[in-house]
Amino acid sequence: MLLIHLNNVSKTFQLKGQSVEAVKNVDLDIEKGEVFGVVGYSGAGKSTLVRLLNLLETPTTGTVKIADYEMLNLSNRALRAARQEISMIFQHFNLLWSRTVHDNIAFPLEVAGVAKSERNARVEELINLVGLKGREDSYPSQLSGGQKQRVGIARALANDPKVLLCDEATSALDPKTTSSILELLHDINQKLGLTIVLITHEMPVIQKICSRVAVMEDGNVVEQGNVLDVFKHPQQEITRTFVRQVTDPDDANQAIEEQLREEKGTVIRLTFVGGDAGKPVVSELIRACDVTVNILQGNIAQTQNGSYGSLFVSIEGDEKQLQDAIAFLQGHQVEAEVISDA
Numbered sequence: 001m002l003l004i005h006l007n008n009v010s011k012t013f014q015l016k017g018q019s020v021e022a023v024k025n026v027d028l029d030i031e032k033g034e035v036f037g038v039v040g041y042s043g044a045g046k047s048t049l050v051r052l053l054n055l056l057e058t059p060t061t062g063t064v065k066i067a068d069y070e071m072l073n074l075s076n077r078a079l080r081a082a083r084q085e086i087s088m089i090f091q092h093f094n095l096l097w098s099r100t101v102h103d104n105i106a107f108p109l110e111v112a113g114v115a116k117s118e119r120n121a122r123v124e125e126l127i128n129l130v131g132l133k134g135r136e137d138s139y140p141s142q143l144s145g146g147q148k149q150r151v152g153i154a155r156a157l158a159n160d161p162k163v164l165l166c167d168e169a170t171s172a173l174d175p176k177t178t179s180s181i182l183e184l185l186h187d188i189n190q191k192l193g194l195t196i197v198l199i200t201h202e203m204p205v206i207q208k209i210c211s212r213v214a215v216m217e218d219g220n221v222v223e224q225g226n227v228l229d230v231f232k233h234p235q236q237e238i239t240r241t242f243v244r245q246v247t248d249p250d251d252a253n254q255a256i257e258e259q260l261r262e263e264k265g266t267v268i269r270l271t272f273v274g275g276d277a278g279k280p281v282v283s284e285l286i287r288a289c290d291v292t293v294n295i296l297q298g299n300i301a302q303t304q305n306g307s308y309g310s311l312f313v314s315i316e317g318d319e320k321q322l323q324d325a326i327a328f329l330q331g332h333q334v335e336a337e338v339i340s341d342a
């Protein structure tokens, strides 16, 4: 079921007599219960796009429909009600520093006029959900970054939203804490069926929890689709750059470069789907084409839609053997890209 529908949405800011087109003619459909990611570099328009979803920004053109709400046609009062169903978490948590964990989480319930006993029961439930039992009376300054974001998540869930918007929610956290927060978001999505829209400049975040992704560049959504499909067949150069954040992390690149200097053969990157797909293909390749294959580097990324692997190999053989080897690989649904010739 479709939950979010953006039709031809644009946002132009006027700044000192100049127009800044932050979001340009974006069409986007997000299904109920999915984790949808928007990836792009700084300035691409991601924050503006996500703020258009809860009408923190009003579109210059286009329409925004969320659940049954035509967001632009709502009265102020109806918009306030609709916003309760669209919650948000932030990079810097935006907690109230003078309130305890308990009172931060209770805050949106107070605003919504929920009675005290009901409020306390709900806060306790949320504290358990996000794994903060025992920290109810701490102040935000006494918490780690990951714990602060857990408070942010609990507070965002207080009024049972339909959608959770995450604006660079893990960008201020170290990799281990990032993983634990992404796991929590994944659990919440599974347990509550909550629809999550997250924006990030980090493709590993998309890889870990999103089922679909949109890539933004210069205000445009330049590509969107199922995460595994985008990993397998990125259409745009910028998407390839993002995919490489996962498949060729910097330390792996360095290792490849060092090996490239020493390799006698032709270095080829194989990309394949499925955990084991690479192994039999390589041994069959050696047998069928009578070439020597050295494995240089391998990497498998798990996405929500399945696994995706890349394998760097160096192949030694004459020109004909090499051509045969590439044809053989392609005939086995493995993509083969020549990285460097000896």
Ligand SMILES: Nc1ncnc2c1ncn2[C@@H]1O[C@H](COP(=O)(O)OP(=O)(O)OP(=O)(O)O)[C@@H](O)[C@H]1O
Pocket: 013, 014, 015, 020, 021, 022, 040, 041, 042, 043, 044, 045, 046, 047, 048, 049
């Ligand atoms: N309120 C505003 N007034 C004027 N220009 C704005 C405003 N908000 C955003 N912009 C401009 O719109 C463009 C897109 O900004 P946006 O913050 O949406 O990008 P982003 O992809 O989220 O980047 P970042 O991660 O750095 O926030 C930028 O050129 C930015 O300067």
